Amino acid sequence: xxxxxxxxxxxxxxxxxxxxxxxxxxxxxxxxxxxxxxxxxxxxxxxxxxxxxxxxxxxxxxxxxxxxxxxxxxxxxxxxxxxxxxxxxxxxxxxxxxxxxxxxxxxxxxxx
Amino acid sequence: xxxxxxxxxxxxxxxxxxxxxxxxxxxxxxxxxxxxxxxxxxxxxxxxxxxxxxxxxxxxxxxxxxxxxxxxxxxxxxxxxxxxxxxxxxxxxxxxxxxxxxxxxxxxxxxx
Numbered sequence: 001x002x003x004x005x006x007x008x009x010x011x012x013x014x015x016x017x018x019x020x021x022x023x024x025x026x027x028x029x030x031x032x033x034x035x036x037x038x039x040x041x042x043x044x045x046x047x048x049x050x051x052x053x054x055x056x057x058x059x060x061x062x063x064x065x066x067x068x069x070x071x072x073x074x075x076x077x078x079x080x081x082x083x084x085x086x087x088x089x090x091x092x093x094x095x096x097x098x099x100x101x102x103x104x105x106x107x108x109x110x111x112x
Numbered sequence: 113x114x115x116x117x118x119x120x121x122x123x124x125x126x127x128x129x130x131x132x133x134x135x136x137x138x139x140x141x142x143x144x145x146x147x148x149x150x151x152x153x154x155x156x157x158x159x160x161x162x163x164x165x166x167x168x169x170x171x172x173x174x175x176x177x178x179x180x181x182x183x184x185x186x187x188x189x190x191x192x193x194x195x196x197x198x199x200x201x202x203x204x205x206x207x208x209x210x211x212x213x214x215x216x217x218x219x220x221x222x223x224x
Contacts, residue, residue, distance in 0.1 A: 019216035023139035027132050097212035104131035104206060 009067065009074050014086065014093045017070040022094065025069035026101055030054055031062050035071060035085060036102055044084035047074075121179065121186050126198065126205045129182040134206065137181035138213055142166055143174050147183060147197060148214055156196035159186075 025031055030052050037050055052059065063083065066072045073084045090098055137143055145164050150157060164171065175195065178184045185196045202210055 018141075019213060020139050020141055020144065023135050023144075023213070027135035027139055029130075029132055032132065032135075094212055094216060096208045096215075100206055100209035100212050101131060101135065103208075 009076075011067060011073055012070050014070040014089045019094065021069045022071065022090075022097070025065050025071050028062065028065075030059070031066055032101070034062060034066060034083075035098070038072065038083065038085035039087065039098065039102055042084075042087070044082050047081040047083060121188075123179060123185055123198075124182050126182040126201045131206065133181045134183065134202075134209070137177050137183050140174065140177075142171070143178055144213070146174060146178060146195075147210070150184065150195065150197035151199065151210065151214055154196075154199070156194050159193040159195060 026035065033052050034050055038045060047059070047063070048056075050059070054062070063072065063074065067074055071086060071090065073086055075082050087098065138147065142164050146162055149162055159171070159175070160168075162171070166174070175184065175186065179186055183198060183202065185198055187194050199210065
């Protein structure tokens with residue numbers, strides 16, 4: 001009998017995400033660290049390998065906020081959940097935004 | 113006897129405002145409308161003349177959030193409180209950020 005998969009994750013079209021939701025998603029240190037990390041890894045990263053010091057349930061919440069704001073794409077690959085930044089789409093809808101946020105002086109250290 | 117002035121407003125140095133606080137300040141429609149309006153008026157604007165449809169107490173709260181995040185400067189001129197965007201300072205600390213946020217499609221209508 002087939003393994004029962006986790007429900008598919010929903011990803012909004014970026015065209016319908018309000019800029020306020022994107023700003024809210026970027027208003028948290030842990031979420032900015034995730035974005036910063038992913039910006040350096042276009043092929044994505046497995047959950048559990050992010051250099052952030054929060055409980056798994058908290059991290060899961062942060063991924064949800066980022067996903068619902070259209071900032072990240074997540075998919076399950078076997079037992080791993082894989083996370084990618086939707087950088088090209090974000091740059092198309094909000095040109096320069098990610099670069100401007102990530103250039104903030106306090107984020108200039110290498111996140112890896 | 114001298115008129116008792118309102119207490120001086122405090123304005124943080126932009127160098128000590130975390131980028132997360134700036135993002136939070138920009139994560140609200142009314143506050144984005146205020147920023148958008150001020151971007152077009154470098155000499156500032158008197159309170160009560162902003163094209164936003166919220167109660168005065170709510171507007172006052174929004175100005176406080178923007179002021180404490182270093183986005184606006186406010187000063188009292190007679191009976192008027194005058195508000196200016198700290199655009200040059202913001203551009204120096206977060207190059208391109210304001211322009212990227214304000215370019216969001218849903219903010220592209222003329223706010224005046």
